[in-house]
Amino acid sequence: MENIKEITEALLKFRNERDWEKFHNPKDLALAINIESGELLEEFLWKKHEEANKENIKEELADVFAYAFLLAEKYNFNVKQIVLEKIKKNGEKYPISKAKGVATKYNKL
Amino acid sequence: MENIKEITEALLKFRNERDWEKFHNPKDLALAINIESGELLEEFLWKKHEEANKENIKEELADVFAYAFLLAEKYNFNVKQIVLEKIKKNGEKYPISKAKGVATKYNKL
């Protein structure tokens, strides 16, 4: 089985055992992604990245992924497909010839 | 090839073609995850989730995934492994007997 499918099934099993589907509407899942992203960010606050705690980052990033996979599942998005499509679209917004080596946002390129 | 590996390789190719690795330190990747999570959240602002635009959500969620996979790669995290480990840990914080059907945070259970 593909690994994203395995992860998603484990998340759904965890959710269903706790009868939490009723809480997991797409809007609140988007809130959850933001909240977990904020906790991830906190691991870097007032610090250089070399000073951040890798174990904590691992757990907070896992939480971000968990809710992101659950939101993808809600909409039946194929994660690989949507990321590859976005890369393609970004390739048009950020052509190599203009974007190489600069962090400028596409609307300023 | 496993799909997470495929996604990650496509993201690294995109990044390297643009010589962006120098910008992608872990702290700024964590910022990027937050920024993209905020854009995802904006798709639900002032709305019921049924009114949100699925195409836009797809693109914003893809951006969240993209930076999350890039951060995981920075630390050599195996995404499947870290999410499954977190599910296990959360299972201890939220035992089914206490957590079933309630959205209470673990430290209040």
Next chain:
Amino acid sequence: MENIKEITEALLKFRNERDWEKFHNPKDLALAINIESGELLEEFLWKKHEEANKENIKEELADVFAYAFLLAEKYNFNVKQIVLEKIKKNGEKYPISKAKGVATKYNKL
């Protein structure tokens, strides 16, 4: 003394007593605002707003304000002035005739 000035002075006193100015660069203050905003958001997660805890919201919102005032101080922004200027600018993006009663983003009006 104006109340924003009073709040800012109390925040600076607290910071300076702890010798924390060295941590409070503008970028990390922007991180702090995001982190506190995420904690505020968590008070509403999986809930209708009527179910949220007002005391907790008060504290999390206070944290958002604290870092926002500290960032404003870093740049010598006059908070009243920058908000009034932004209202004026938004008035042009959202003319009453077009924006009345609709939540449409300005670039779609």
Next chain:
Amino acid sequence: MENIKEITEALLKFRNERDWEKFHNPKDLALAINIESGELLEEFLWKKHEEANKENIKEELADVFAYAFLLAEKYNFNVKQIVLEKIKKNGEKYPISKAKGVATKYNKL
């Protein structure tokens, strides 16, 4: 008139002229604070803070303040009072003797 009261009245006037009160429930205001905080954060992405654009920061921070003041108004919070109370509370979590010069979180002090 105190400046926070002036700012809040200008925000309410702007909102009411556009008949937007119906959108501004506390939960969505908390979302808006997060979204605007994310836009503020974007001004610092891939950059040292010295490279960030002060004019853009001014506008994004103004947006954070705008929604923060509107949320405070929803709950009839007195902004000066809640921030001063939080400073007092934080003074207990971060006593000068322990917190001076270190960025350690209170639960690790």
